[in-house]
Amino acid sequence: MADDLREPVTVAITGASGAQYGLRLIEALVAADHAVWVMISKAAHLVITTETGVDLPARPQRLAEALTERCGAVAGQIRCFGREDWMAPVASGSGAPSAMVICPCSTGTLSAVATGASNNLIERAADVTLKERRRLILVPRETPLSAIHLEHMLTLTRMGAVILPAAPGFYHQPQRIDDLVDFIVARILNQLGIEHRLMPRWGG
Numbered sequence: 001m002a003d004d005l006r007e008p009v010t011v012a013i014t015g016a017s018g019a020q021y022g023l024r025l026i027e028a029l030v031a032a033d034h035a036v037w038v039m040i041s042k043a044a045h046l047v048i049t050t051e052t053g054v055d056l057p058a059r060p061q062r063l064a065e066a067l068t069e070r071c072g073a074v075a076g077q078i079r080c081f082g083r084e085d086w087m088a089p090v091a092s093g094s095g096a097p098s099a100m101v102i103c104p105c106s107t108g109t110l111s112a113v114a115t116g117a118s119n120n121l122i123e124r125a126a127d128v129t130l131k132e133r134r135r136l137i138l139v140p141r142e143t144p145l146s147a148i149h150l151e152h153m154l155t156l157t158r159m160g161a162v163i164l165p166a167a168p169g170f171y172h173q174p175q176r177i178d179d180l181v182d183f184i185v186a187r188i189l190n191q192l193g194i195e196h197r198l199m200p201r202w203g204g
């Protein structure tokens with residue numbers, strides 16, 4: 001039952017490469033019994049299809065049903081919100097969860113969050129998370145980085161956000177792409193203080 005769940009975490013998937021990171025993060029949060037509030041940008045839908053072959057519905061209710069089935073979530077564990085769903089709880093400090101992850105984070109969304117654009121619900125939710133001094137983790141994937149990207153990352157870091165680049169290590173001798181994906185998802189869960197068994201901790 002959704003009532004027994006741990007506190008919600010907001011997950012936004014934007015149109016950077018690395019859709020697998022975001023989808024795996026949602027799975028891991030579901031497995032950890034957290035409620036997950038999801039937003040997927042229009043560009044991210046295209047990237048998800050391109051990179052994974054998964055065709056997720058655009059409408060929030062249908063998207064929630066599809067993710068619930070895919071992740072084996074209980075009814076109500078995953079909620080989805082649309083691009084201009086300004087009445088969603090994530091749009092206000094009184095309703096937003098204590099943590100939000102943008103994974104992967106496009107340089108476009110990175111820029112919008114750094115400048116407070118709030119032109120869509122993902123940007124607004126991130127703005128709310130920052131103003132409320134809650135946990136905001138951004139997982140950018142771009143290479144090489146321009147001065148604009150680096151300046152936005154520095155601005156956000158100085159505001160208390162965590163920049164966690166999608167740059168997996170190789171010292172755990174990954175055998176499969178999933179091992180690389182789990183490396184990053186484990187780092188995000190560590191930041192959120194959520195127990196997991198995706199990767200052993202260094203020295204553990």
Ligand SMILES: Cc1cc2nc3c(=O)[nH]c(=O)nc-3n(C[C@H](O)[C@H](O)[C@H](O)COP(=O)(O)O)c2cc1C
Pocket residue numbers: 013014015016017018041042043044046047050105106107108109141142
């Ligand atoms: C297949 C594909 C891969 C992309 N990869 C990246 C990427 O790695 N990093 C990035 O910042 N943008 C990437 N883009 C471009 C973004 O999707 C684009 O800038 C978009 O406007 C971002 O919008 P959003 O932030 O609302 O999702 C990619 C686009 C496509 C179609």
